[in-house]
Amino acid sequence: MLATVANTTTPDTESSQFILPDLINDCHYPVRQNPHYDAAYHASVQWLMDVAQLVEPEIRGYIDMDANGLGVVCYPDADAFHLQVCSDFLNWIFVIDDWMESGVVDARKVHETCISVFRDPINFDTERVDGKMCKSFFSRFKETAGPGCTQRFIDASELYFAAVAKQVDDCAKGHVYDIGSYIALRRHMGAMRLFFNLIEFAARIDLPDEVVSHPVVKALEDATNDHVCWHNDILSYNKEQSRGHAPWENIVPVIMYERGLDLQGAMDYAGQMCKDAIQRFDSNRAMLPSWGEEVDRQVAIYIEGLQHWIAGSLRWHFDCARYAVSPDRIIKLLPKRPYKCGA
Structure with a gap:
């Protein structure tokens, strides 16, 4: 349900700091790293320069963020080719x-x-840089992706x-x-279903329709989607509020508004x-049915891939320079810019 308000303030956020939830200890899944990290990292930087056409200073932020490092922990079993496409x-x-x-391109x-x-x-064919980036990774994606996986990627896109656009x-x-x-919109806005299709791509599997449409599999995907999007919101909140992002683009102020909580409570x-x-x-996961030996093997790979996304993304967020998370989980609020839609 949506409401329309003239005043976009949230409950009191005057504290100078807050303590992050203990997300790492609350997650009992192991984190594994793909052995092809170094090669994929250097190739990713080159791709940003050659295909995305990024130059200093813009490219520096993406190099320091190291999206390849996210791929390395979320697709730990991918070979070098598939890891590079994921990165x-x-x-x-x-x-x-x-x-x-930021409005650099029209959505x-x-x-x-x-x-x-x-x-x-x-x-x-297109001269748009965003389109050339798509051609670069998706033409390689289609080399090995199954027809079901490919169609699901397009549908998720x-x-x-x-x-x-709705946001x-x-x-x-x-x-x-x-x-x-917010949760319903965030499940698509976070692009997680695209990342889930890459689990199939990286593992060279193509799940049958009766598997991907099964309520238990969808529940597993929703749980993964929610955790990754919410821990992203939690760990990016400080940066977002300091840059004047819309307060309703993050689960934390949404909770503050609906539940009447202060920042720490939210x-x-x-x-x-x-x-x-x-x-x-x-x-x-404990309720997964059986579809036969071969399909069950593929399902097990896919479910493990979802688990890798929960644990790997969480670990990457804590290590990533983009989010600057303090090891002691005590976060000092950055100076806040006024809220501006689309800032």
Whole structure:
């Protein structure tokens, strides 16, 4: 449910600091690292220069962020070729998300161009940089991705761009989200379903429709999606509030608004939501049915890939320069810029 408000302030945030939830200790899954890290890292930097055409100082932020490092812990069993495609896609999603958010590119044009590329990466031609980035990684993706995986990637892309457009429209109209409506939108806006398709791609599997449509598999995906998006919101909150991002683009102020909590209370609440997501994941994994030996083997790989995304993304966020998380979990609030839609 959406509400429209004239005043976009949230409950009192005057404290100078807050304590992060103990997300690392609340997550009992191991973190593994892909052995092809070094080669993929250097190739990713070169890709940002050659295909994304980034130069200093813009490229420095993406090099320091190291999206390849996220791929290394989320796809630890991928071979060098598949890891590189995953890393290039991760770089693309961070770059394009930043460009759309800052207004450097028109989100509608990006949507139109990239979906055209995904439907025909060989024959569709474009001079747009975002489109060339798509052609670069998706033409390699299609070399080994199965037909089901490929179609799911395209479908998830449509949902991602639609969610971005909706968020921009809601912001312009002054709409704010309750927790339920925010979660529903965030599940697509975070592009996680695209990352899940890369689990299949990296493992050279193509799950049958009866598997991907099964309620237990969807529940496992939702639990993973929620945890990754929420721990991202928690760990990026300080940076976002300091840069004047819309307060309704993050689960923490959404909780503050709906529950009437202060910042620390909302952080604790969001941390409990993350713990609950892991419990949902474990409970649903225990209920997985059987589809036969070969399909069960593929399903086990896919579910382990979801687990890698929970633990790997969490670890990467704590190590990543983009989020600057203090080891003691005590975060001093950065000076706050005024809220501006689309800032």
